[in-house]
Amino acid sequence: MASFLDAYTAPKKDIPRRAYLTVSTLVGVMIVVVWCALSYGELVRGDFLPTPGAVVGAAISGAGDGSLQENTLVSVIEIMSGFIIASILSVPLGILMGSFKVVEAAIEPVTNFVRYLPVSALIPLLILWIGIGIEEKITVIFIGTFFQQLILIADVSRGVSKDLLDVSYTLGATRRTVVWRVLIPATMPGVMDTLRITLGWAWTYLVVAELVAANKGLGYFILNSMRGLFTDQIFLGIIVIGLLGLLTDQAFKLLRNRMLPWATAT
Amino acid sequence: MGDGDVMAAPAAALKPAKLRIADVALRFTPRRGAPVTALDRISLDVRDQEFSVIVGPSGCGKTSLLRLVAGLIEPSEGAIWLDDKRVTGPGRDRGMVFQSYTLFPWLTVQQNVEFGLKVAGMPLRQRHDISRRFILQVGLEGFEEHYPRQLSGGMMQRVALARALANDPALLLMDEPFGALDSQTRSLMQELLLDIWQQSSKTVLFITHDIDESILLGDHVYVMTARPGRIKEMVEIDLPRPRHVDMLTSPAFMALKRHIMRSIHEEAVRSFASGEA
Numbered sequence: 182m183a184s185f186l187d188a189y190t191a192p193k194k195d196i197p198r199r200a201y202l203t204v205s206t207l208v209g210v211m212i213v214v215v216w217c218a219l220s221y222g223e224l225v226r227g228d229f230l231p232t233p234g235a236v237v238g239a240a241i242s243g244a245g246d247g248s249l250q251e252n253t254l255v256s257v258i259e260i261m262s263g264f265i266i267a268s269i270l271s272v273p274l275g276i277l278m279g280s281f282k283v284v285e286a287a288i289e290p291v292t293n294f295v296r297y298l299p300v301s302a303l304i305p306l307l308i309l310w311i312g313i314g315i316e317e318k319i320t321v322i323f324i325g326t327f328f329q330q331l332i333l334i335a336d337v338s339r340g341v342s343k344d345l346l347d348v349s350y351t352l353g354a355t356r357r358t359v360v361w362r363v364l365i366p367a368t369m370p371g372v373m374d375t376l377r378i379t380l381g382w383a384w385t386y387l388v389v390a391e392l393v394a395a396n397k398g399l400g401y402f403i404l405n406s407m408r409g410l411f412t413d414q415i416f417l418g419i420i421v422i423g424l425l426g427l428l429t430d431q432a433f434k435l436l437r438n439r440m441l442p443w444a445t446a447t
Numbered sequence: 448m449g450d451g452d453v454m455a456a457p458a459a460a461l462k463p464a465k466l467r468i469a470d471v472a473l474r475f476t477p478r479r480g481a482p483v484t485a486l487d488r489i490s491l492d493v494r495d496q497e498f499s500v501i502v503g504p505s506g507c508g509k510t511s512l513l514r515l516v517a518g519l520i521e522p523s524e525g526a527i528w529l530d531d532k533r534v535t536g537p538g539r540d541r542g543m544v545f546q547s548y549t550l551f552p553w554l555t556v557q558q559n560v561e562f563g564l565k566v567a568g569m570p571l572r573q574r575h576d577i578s579r580r581f582i583l584q585v586g587l588e589g590f591e592e593h594y595p596r597q598l599s600g601g602m603m604q605r606v607a608l609a610r611a612l613a614n615d616p617a618l619l620l621m622d623e624p625f626g627a628l629d630s631q632t633r634s635l636m637q638e639l640l641l642d643i644w645q646q647s648s649k650t651v652l653f654i655t656h657d658i659d660e661s662i663l664l665g666d667h668v669y670v671m672t673a674r675p676g677r678i679k680e681m682v683e684i685d686l687p688r689p690r691h692v693d694m695l696t697s698p699a700f701m702a703l704k705r706h707i708m709r710s711i712h713e714e715a716v717r718s719f720a721s722g723e724a
Binding site for chain 1: 514517518519536537538539541542543545547549551552553554562563566567594595596607610611614620
């Protein structure tokens with residue numbers, strides 16, 4: 182036991198893959214066990230903490246009448262629209278902002294101002310301007326992600342080694358070539374990481390937007406379930422969001438490894 | 448030195464200057480503080496197929512001098528000519544190898560070597576022929592499809608050298624290219640470079656703070672002063688070629704080393720005392 186502790190408590194030291202998986206699984210199982218004990222053992226009231234069975238039941242009935250799929254689809258459409266529009270604009274602008282002082286001077290002060298405004302504080306205004314339809318949700322997600330992406334991507338672009346650009350000039354590249362064939366490819370791993378991180382944030386903004394005013398979507402589903410004290414449905418909504426988040430994150434990881442094999446850890 | 452040396456070596460005098468640096472000064476004003484003269488009245492000629500080395504204490508502006516020749520920065524005064532054409536910006540006639548690793552991480556070894564040829568619009572077949580030749584020359588056959596992150600530091604610098612040579616530059620600029628390598632790898636790289644230079648007879652301007660390296664490689668070693676950087680003296684390295692790492696302990700080598708070391712040490716002390724380094 183002592184040697185076990187000794188081997189597994191050294192900072193930054195690798196542990197066997199099997200041990201890693203065992204620990205991960207154990208914690209997962211423990212969470213479920215504690216949940217089962219608390220709910221089935223009636224240590225906590227049922228309308229506070231639903232049983233796993235009740236959540237599965239809610240999933241089955243939600244899938245049965247199609248409401249679960251519908252709400253999920255609405256949320257996915259909202260988040261993807263807002264996120265994709267934000268990314269299409271933030272990636273080129275961010276790259277320019279990090280490498281061209283003129284662009285930086287033009288955009289950075291405004292960005293830094295907007296970036297510190299909590300998006301939730303803008304929701305009332307957005308409702309007034311845009312209403313409570315899907316456009317408003319997309320706008321909330323857009324504002325929430327765009328400015329953060331811009332700053333992060335500008336940093337990535339700023340971090341591209343100047344020597345890399347200089348060596349390209351000495352190899353005969355023009356400015357244009359350097360931007361297209363050197364600067365942009367050099368930023369790609371950082372850009373992908375930024376997108377992956379901000380996609381996680383987009384989920385937060387989505388739920389915030391839907392909690393305030395919506396008649397569809399997973400956030401609405403959760404809020405509406407609260408009104409009827411359907412804790413099992415609340416849990417279902419949260420778990421679905423968690424799973425979707427996990428799924429998109431893994432998809433991004435896969436995409437990055439596919440698109441940028443040269444930047445993948447061995 | 449200077450005129451006297453040229454007179455004493457009539458064979459060298461026959462060759463015209465390939466690179467001419469004439470009265471070059473470089474000044475800049477930091478955001479805070481007084482204007483700085485980094486380089487002052489630098490003049491030197493590099494003749495065709497010569498291997499010239501610049502050594503100097505750190506902060507003396509040797510890297511700036513190389514970047515001036517590359518056209519990456521502009522001199523405040525004076526001018527630089529390569530083959531009687533004034534240098535006004537960077538160009539493929541002056542290939543450069545940097546101290547930092549500057550391979551394009553998203554390109555394979557072969558694609559890296561072909562980068563300059565590709566931006567020049569050379570057809571694929573021809574590009575492949577050239578890259579194959581230089582990859583072979585730097586001893587990296589079998590690594591064509593590797594990405595830079597799969598290579599060691601020495602291998603990366605070999606690719607960087609092959610990439611610069613593939614463009615067939617009139618002048619090869621090297622800014623402490625082996626500075627980040629361990630000493631064994633550095634020796635091997637020096638021998639490789641000597642070998643390639645002997646075969647290709649390129650004109651080289653090489654920067655280092657390693658005195659052994661400067662003597663081993665150079666036909667001439669220029670010693671720079673502490674800031675403001677000037678050319679303090681030119682030392683003719685009359686060791687026979689081809690050179691070999693074994694020469695490092697020969698009496699002739701040691702004498703040259705002693706001379707250059709003293710010369711640099713004076714400058715280092717001066718710059719240390721003035722708080723520049």
